[in-house]
Amino acid sequence: MVAKKRKIVIAIDGFSSCGKSTFAKAIAARLGYIFIDTGAMYRAVTLYALENGAIRSGIVDEDAVEALLPQIEITFRFNPQRGASDIYVNGDLAEGRIRSIEVSNCVSGVSSIRAVREKLVAMQQRMGRDRGVVMDGRDIGTVVFPDAELKIFMTADAEVRARRRYAELTAKGDNVTLEEIVENVISRDKADMSRAISPLRQADDAIVLDNSYMTVEEQMEWFMERYNAAVEE
Ligand code: DC
Numbered sequence: 001m002v003a004k005k006r007k008i009v010i011a012i013d014g015f016s017s018c019g020k021s022t023f024a025k026a027i028a029a030r031l032g033y034i035f036i037d038t039g040a041m042y043r044a045v046t047l048y049a050l051e052n053g054a055i056r057s058g059i060v061d062e063d064a065v066e067a068l069l070p071q072i073e074i075t076f077r078f079n080p081q082r083g084a085s086d087i088y089v090n091g092d093l094a095e096g097r098i099r100s101i102e103v104s105n106c107v108s109g110v111s112s113i114r115a116v117r118e119k120l121v122a123m124q125q126r127m128g129r130d131r132g133v134v135m136d137g138r139d140i141g142t143v144v145f146p147d148a149e150l151k152i153f154m155t156a157d158a159e160v161r162a163r164r165r166y167a168e169l170t171a172k173g174d175n176v177t178l179e180e181i182v183e184n185v186i187s188r189d190k191a192d193m194s195r196a197i198s199p200l201r202q203a204d205d206a207i208v209l210d211n212s213y214m215t216v217e218e219q220m221e222w223f224m225e226r227y228n229a230a231v232e233e
Contacts, residue, residue, distance in 0.1 A: 005231045006131075006231055007033070007130070007131040007132035008131055008132075008148070008149035008150060008230060008231060009128050009131050009133055009135070009145045009147075009148040009149060009150075010024075010027065010033070010133070010134040010135070010148065010149075010150045010151075010152070010227070011135055011140035011141035011144070011145050011148040011150070011151045011152070011203075011206075012024045012027075012134065012135065012136040012137075012140065012152045012154060013136070013137060013138055013139065013140050013141050013142070013151070013152070013153050013154070013200065013202070013203070013206070014138075014152075014153050014154030014155055014200075014209075015154070015155055015156070015161065015185075015189050015192070015200070016161075016185065016188050016189070016192065017161040017162075017164060017165045017185060018154040018155060018156050018161060018211065019154070019156070019164070019211060020136045020154050021037055021039075021136055022216070023136075023154065023209075023211075023216075023219055023223075024037070024134045024135075024136040025083065025084050025134075026216065026220060027134050027220075027223060027227075028084075028133075028134040029083055030220070030224075031134075031227070032132075033132050033133055033134050034085075034127075034132060034133045034134070035084055035085070035133075035134050035135075035136075036076070036085075036124065036127055036128070036133055036134070036135045036136070037084070037085075037087075037136055037137075038120065038124055038135060038136065038137035038138075038140065038144070039107075039136070039137060039138075040087045040095075040098055041074055041087070041120045041123070041124070042107055042110060042111040042116070042120065043098035043099070043103050043104075043107050044072075044074050044087050044089050044094050044098055045065070045069075045072060045074075045110055045116055045120070046098070046103050046106050046107045046110040046111075047089065047094055047097055047098050047103050048068060048072050048089050048090075049064070049065045049068060049106075049110060050102060050103065050106065052068055054067075054068055055106050055109075055110075058105060058106060060106060060109035060110055060113075062113050065110060065113055065115075065116065066113060066115040066116070069115055069116065069119055071090075072089065072090065073089070073090050073091075074087065074088070074089060074120075074123065075087075075088045075091075076088070079095075108188070108191050108192075108195075111195075112195050112196070112197060114197055117197055117198055121139075121143060121144050121198075124137075124140075124144045125144060125145070128144075128145060138192055138198070138199075138200040139198040139199075139200070139201075141153070141202075141203035141205075141206050142198070142201055142203045143198045146203070149230050149231075149233075150207075150226060150227060150230040151203050151205055151206035151207065152206060152207055152208075152209050152223070152226075153202040153203070153206040153207070153208050153209070154208075154209050154210075154211060155208060155209070155210050155211075156210060156211050156212040157210075157212040158182065158185050158186055158189070159182060160212045160213075161185050162178060162181040162182040162184075162185045163178065165181050165185065166178050166181045169181070207226060209222065209223075
């Protein structure tokens with residue numbers, strides 16, 4: 001009989017628009033693991049803050065967001081059609097609404113609030129307690145699961161990432177220029193890396209995956225070699 005492989009925590013951190021979620025979702029499906037998109041959790045808090053007056057005209061009132069925290073309950077429910085879990089805020093489906101431009105524009109301000117990070121990090125640690133999870137974010141390998149058995153730090157050339165995002169947005173009919181997307185990608189990288197609390201940083205024991213010129217299949221092949229080595233240890 002083939003021994004059952006032990007379940008581990010797989011931490012995927014890295015820059016925005018690197019394809020982290022797509023990669024993490026594919027890995028989870030392949031391994032039968034739970035995929036947790038931690039960016040969705042920061043987006044959910046931002047959505048609730050917007051809907052409850054703690055963000056006005058794009059200005060985040062940090063004290064007001066903190067005061068709302070005890071009344072925010074975030075849950076996930078698996079959606080077989082998407083092959084991933086949908087996020088709910090106080091029982092209401094929030095999956096579509098958390099991806100709006102309004103939320104995207106305010107989420108950096110909300111994710112830099114200490115109380116927000118403390119609440120969400122504690123939740124993420126509970127979700128991964130029994131291992132068998134692929135978690136994607138910015139601080140998973142450094143703060144949430146410093147003991148993760150496999151840590152991947154994803155990166156890709158800023159211009160390549162901007163081109164991918166530009167193709168996505170123009171396919172949706174958004175009227176944007178490649179130049180403004182390049183600027184936005186670079187400024188978000190800076191904001192993520194220079195945040196005072198839990199900045200985006202490569203963990204010392206993370207393996208770098210630069211997927212600028214890799215197909216999804218090549219990335220999966222790359223991953224499976226590292227995964228097999230990690231579970232064999
Ligand atoms: O991955 P994303 O773009 O959906 O993340 C949304 C925002 O949340 C992004 O501005 C970075 C922040 N974030 C974070 O601070 N820590 C995480 N673990 C995940 C996301």
